[in-house]
Amino acid sequence: MAIIEIKTDITGSVWKVLKQVGDTVEEDEPIVILESMKMEIPVAAAERGIVKEILVKEGDTAPEGSIVARVEV
Amino acid sequence: MKKVLIANRGEIACRIARACSKLGLSSVAVYSEADEGALHVELADEAFSIGPPEARESYLRADKLLEVAQRSGADAIHPGYGFLSERAAFAEAVKGAGLTWIGPSAKNIADMGDKERARTLAAASGVPVVPGSGRLAGSDLHGLEDAAAAVGYPLLVKASAGGGGIGMRRVDNPSGLRATALATQSMAAKAFGDGSIYLERYLALARHVEVQVFGFGNGRAVHFHERDCSTQRRFQKVIEEGPAPGLPEATRLRMAEAALRLCASQRYEGAGTVEFIVDATTFEFYFLEMNTRIQVEHPVTEMNTGYDLVALQMDFARGAITALDQGAIPFQGHAIECRIYAENPARHFMPSPGKLGRFRLPAGSPDVRIDSGYREGDRITHFYDPLIAKVICHGADRAKAIARMMEALADTDIAGIATNVSFLRSTLGHRRFRDGDVSTAFVDNCKRELIADAV
Numbered sequence A: 001m002a003i004i005e006i007k008t009d010i011t012g013s014v015w016k017v018l019k020q021v022g023d024t025v026e027e028d029e030p031i032v033i034l035e036s037m038k039m040e041i042p043v044a045a046a047e048r049g050i051v052k053e054i055l056v057k058e059g060d061t062a063p064e065g066s067i068v069a070r071v072e073v
Numbered sequence B: 001m002k003k004v005l006i007a008n009r010g011e012i013a014c015r016i017a018r019a020c021s022k023l024g025l026s027s028v029a030v031y032s033e034a035d036e037g038a039l040h041v042e043l044a045d046e047a048f049s050i051g052p053p054e055a056r057e058s059y060l061r062a063d064k065l066l067e068v069a070q071r072s073g074a075d076a077i078h079p080g081y082g083f084l085s086e087r088a089a090f091a092e093a094v095k096g097a098g099l100t101w102i103g104p105s106a107k108n109i110a111d112m113g114d115k116e117r118a119r120t121l122a123a124a125s126g127v128p129v130v131p132g133s134g135r136l137a138g139s140d141l142h143g144l145e146d147a148a149a150a151v152g153y154p155l156l157v158k159a160s161a162g163g164g165g166i167g168m169r170r171v172d173n174p175s176g177l178r179a180t181a182l183a184t185q186s187m188a189a190k191a192f193g194d195g196s197i198y199l200e201r202y203l204a205l206a207r208h209v210e211v212q213v214f215g216f217g218n219g220r221a222v223h224f225h226e227r228d229c230s231t232q233r234r235f236q237k238v239i240e241e242g243p244a245p246g247l248p249e250a251t252r253l254r255m256a257e258a259a260l261r262l263c264a265s266q267r268y269e270g271a272g273t274v275e276f277i278v279d280a281t282t283f284e285f286y287f288l289e290m291n292t293r294i295q296v297e298h299p300v301t302e303m304n305t306g307y308d309l310v311a312l313q314m315d316f317a318r319g320a321i322t323a324l325d326q327g328a329i330p331f332q333g334h335a336i337e338c339r340i341y342a343e344n345p346a347r348h349f350m351p352s353p354g355k356l357g358r359f360r361l362p363a364g365s366p367d368v369r370i371d372s373g374y375r376e377g378d379r380i381t382h383f384y385d386p387l388i389a390k391v392i393c394h395g396a397d398r399a400k401a402i403a404r405m406m407e408a409l410a411d412t413d414i415a416g417i418a419t420n421v422s423f424l425r426s427t428l429g430h431r432r433f434r435d436g437d438v439s440t441a442f443v444d445n446c447k448r449e450l451i452a453d454a455v
Helices: B010-023 B039-043 B062-072 B088-096 B106-113 B115-124 B144-151 B174-192 B249-266 B298-305 B309-317 B398-410 B421-429 B447-454
Strands: A003-007 A012-017 A030-036 A039-044 A049-054 A067-072 B003-006 B026-031 B046-049 B076-078 B155-163 B166-171 B197-201 B206-216 B221-233 B236-242 B269-279 B285-291 B334-341 B358-360 B368-372 B387-395 B413-415
Touching (some): A003 A039, A030 A067, B003 B010, B010 B026, B010 B039, B010 B309, B010 B368, B010 B387, B026 B062, B062 B088, B076 B309, B088 B106, B106 B249, B106 B269, B115 B249, B115 B285, B144 B174, B166 B174, B174 B197, B206 B249, B206 B309, B221 B298, B236 B298, B298 B334, B298 B387, B334 B398, B398 B421
Parallel strands (some): B003 B076, B026 B046
Antiparallel strands (some): A003 A067, A012 A030, A030 A039, A049 A067, B155 B166, B155 B197, B206 B221, B221 B236, B269 B285, B334 B387, B358 B413
């Protein structure tokens, strides 16, 4: 068991939070969708696992490089 | 009509402000906190702050816009594109407040805004539509396989409430269908609050060609010929041109006639664009959607025809023009528009907000037009679209227009953020583009070459 950090590599506003703590995510499944420059950008799990923590809420600004969630894999 | 409130920002707000001065109308700008001191604010005669940077707190706030109209004494509203331009309720509210709405009727907007309704109305007016299924709503996927078989493979599973390329997945054969449909549904339910989907035939080699129209509300309309917008990335346009290269004359005419039939049946009012998807091999065309507003790429048409479409919108709204003669609308030479975006082609065209440390654009001339809402030192924020500038070039023929565009882009020098300028140059220089061999798959298929050449 390891915890991985899910980061965004662009700055954006959090548009939708699709997962909750305790949910299972598949590899490449989006956890959060950011909106940046009118583009919807999914931030996805890098590996299959269980969402342990979500650090953003809808409407927040997530700066480039910030952690949006932690997933136990 | 004496004073126009411009309910927009960026290059289109600047464009509208200039049209106002040309017609002797005063202009009122609005701006969010992120746009204090922006170029569109400077160009308008008056400007009012309307709140925080997030569009839903500012440019999308109908109540604030109407309040500014009242305070400033504006008697008309031009919505530009995006934001509230295609919200029927806003058009209604503007008229309800006793102001002139510079755009199509609320009914036109509502009818064309719902994609499935627009499809039905187009088909009823005798305009061909892409073969597709009806709405597959909620968790009920009953009949999915039969619907797919009727549409034919490859097909697209689309979210009814989606748009801009999101909530759209391709399925090549029956084995992947159900899983993709379920995934699209669940994504759409969460993202748009509406899980209904529909299926549409996927044209492997397609072109996107649109007809600029202008209706007079009485069933009469004229067209301003077509624009080819096939060069896209992420389902969004990057390069637009007119005429559509290599499109047979008979097809062009039939397409324009179809667009006018739709306008006539809807008693369409003002400027609009009828979008078609064209099979790149057979040139069969199908209605895609109608945009009930001025379009980003309208300058291509202005270069080809000599008409000022924004001024025409205003003249129609104030009753100064009630008809136009189709025969008086020429289609001269070739025009191309390149959209300069704050994005990084090498990173899947991801947005690249930041400060325009250096921002040098080519000089304008009768054959080179620059539309931009930014100046050197301005900040491009993540709150709005990534469009920094549009460069539009005209030439006697396509090769001359491309050559002029290459020069214009060579004279473009932007630093501080990533842009797609090099990508645009390598696209214009690509043999397939030069040959007019364009399709919506061109950028994806040639991505590696286009990006490698750009770096």
